[in-house]
Amino acid sequence: MAIIRIEGLSFKYNGAQEFALSNVDLEIERGGFVVVCGESGCGKSTLLKLLKKQLAPKGERPGKILYDGVEIQSLDERTAACDIGFVMQNPENQIVTDKVWHELAFGLESLGEGSGAIRRKVAEISGYFGINDWYRKRTDELSGGQKQLLNLASVMVMQPKVLILDEPTSQLDPIAASEFIATLKKLNSELGLTIILAEHRLEEVFPIADKVVVMNKAGVLLYDEPKKIGGLLREADPEHKMQFGLPTAVRVFKDLGGVDGGGKGECPLTVRDGREYLERNFTNGIKSLDGLNAAGKPPNNSRDAAGDSKTIPKNDAGREYAVEIGEAFFRYERSLPDVLDGLSLDIYDNEFLCILGANGAGKTTLLNVIGGVNRLYRGRLRIYGKKIKEYLGVSLYRHNVAYLPQNPQILFIKSDVEDDLKEVAKLLKLSKEETESKINAVCAELNIAHLLKKHPYDLSGGEQQKAALAKLLLLEPRLILLDEPTKGIDAYSKRVLAGILAGLKKNGKTVVTVTHDVEFAAEYADRCAMFFDGKIVSLDTPERFFSENNYYTTSASRMSRGFYDRAVTAAQIVELCRANRGA
């Protein structure tokens, strides 16, 4: 029986011209695990919020939303608070109190339960979620993953029947994200909890979902089992922005047209199934793309599609360096261990380098060292051939280095984007005309002219990033440092970002990013570096880098390992399969 039934639902925000949702019909089974996906701004969040009475936005809302046969808006407050749990995106802002135990008790306090009952329920939930070890800690001491787990636990303690999550892992690192998803799976399979989850990262949630909702602009495009989504999406809208976000196995299956090229067959969802699919349906006479390209066919991977003419000379000897770091040591305090421990890294001028590594390893510290915020206590650091100490005053930040922090929001200090950009122009002491023309040029380059009058905080994650980047580009840097630029943005925005970075490279700039996102690095970087234990432990082109890694690598690489050589992106697998099919 359906626990939630949505019939002919439309929604228009107060004062808005267009409907944010139109004519949505959905039926969600009791105990189901439903994943909602769609590009940013497609109405996912609006739909989810409408399911929770306390969070439902104000506006015109024809149609019905029934929970257990009762219209959501006429549920009594207590049931609406308890039965439908809601977890939001930002782990920090959802935490209400200062202590973990108090946070867990918060919901039960609202319900007015007695101390005995609260004690029992909190104890139970702490055990289930493994919170015992940090039960008495302050909430601001927790890691991002722990914070989000606490948010989940503090909702689950109220024993909801339906759990709604709006992009809960977008601010987490990959390891914390998969732990969080695993917890959701456990809740679903052990307690029969109904889960409705909006997500960008589908690689891990696709295999555990019962149904997937693909949203189009304001409406539901598809609602079906995950196995069928790839094929259906291809039929319904081959250009849909969501297709870039599908799991690798699904993408490969979809692009190759299934088993027979006509879309038939069972779609693989996991790496294991994807591998089986490849082995069963394709030969590997042509093992790697190198052979293919040597045979005279033009290379056709996404890096080129992104507008970049990547040519790494076999011999790098003649290239100039943007950054040279030699045996660098850095620590925050004398009594603390080294964060950079004899690190050496040379970054070529005009390349796109991705630095990968675990959380808290010191990647951000490395960027801060290059950006002149942190100083080495031993070692060499030259930027464009000049020692960093020789950059006097703010000269390092004028036409040399720019740094985009992990949360681009913190770069904004004005109430609209245009003012923020003008602020930078003022610093550079530009004339009015120059300011105007420069801002226009940057806006055209990043395609953000329509955002100028908006408040920076009203922009989506991807838009904020572009606006922040615009601010930095006004300083005309040669070297751009980006900290986790793909965090919290959807697959399509990632492509847009990659296009922008490729464009910057084309204009002669050097781009260095620190990231967890192996798929992004594999697809777009010129070189990838692995940061571990205060050093760079490996540095190579993405193809060699990821095909030599066994664990820390892309799903595509894991899927094709041993079958094809050096295929590290879905596009490369597809190309190889096609070549083999043709052969």
Next chain:
Amino acid sequence: MRKTKESKGNKGDLDFAEKRTANALYKKRAGVTESFHPVILLVYFVGMAAVTMVTLHPVLLGVSFIGAVFCTGMLTGMRKLLKSLAYSIPMLAVIAVINPMFVHKGETILFFYNNNPVTLEAILYGAAAALMIVAVFYWFKCYSIVMTSDKVIYLFGRILPRLSLVLSMTLGFVPKLKKQYKKISAAQKSMGMYASNSVTDRVLSRFRVLSALVGWALESSVETADSMSAKGYGLRGRSSYATYSWTRRDLFILVFVLLALGVLTAGMSLGAGVGFYPAFKGISAGLWDIVAYAGIAVLGLFAGLMELWENIKWRLFVSKV
């Protein structure tokens, strides 16, 4: 440039140092006093501070001072105690010396300074006042060690449940705000903005960072409010949960502390009088005087002795194991 860079480096250091102290506090061995019910802690420490504040009797103050220092030592460890004494003993001496420089009452003139008499009584008065201030300081030091924010919130929560939630939210929010401030200003600096050394520039930069901070705070609190209402905040009949509960031991201790306080108050109101001018008179041994001395000795040394006894007990326990 070098100067600004260094100050940035220090910011990073500070962040780390803060984290370390927070961890150290968290890991610190819990004393037995800390395990008392918050109501007892409130009555005991505020009671001791109050008793100390209302008297200038040298014996009472001396005992109170010893008790406070003893308790602080047991709670913080010898090393930290010596460090703080290194500050407070000179402070005590300074206060004691200041009084006779300005007050010339008293019949026992010791010598003349700048043609003004320096009297024994004025020195004694200064010393007593100084002892009182330092003793109260140490009582409050103990209080702040054992009264963690949880306990304060719990105590207020009994009287005003809403206030306790507000306190808890504030205590959770302040560190977030601090972190965000550091991030915003570091980001501004890493763009080379407002990095000049002129005062107006720096003031303006602070102002801009603050205004951005306010925007951020409002934005994030909207989400917090959503999260609260999603968890049923605003429903009728909110309760207040605490991890503290009354034990039999707590009851005994509370009765004991109240009794001792009663005896001490009685002794102090009926005896233990003190006068400094024109001649010092105070240290007498009437019945009520002795009651007061006994009261303060029992009460003042109680917390420190409890800690000491607990330590000995553990030593014995460990040696048995």
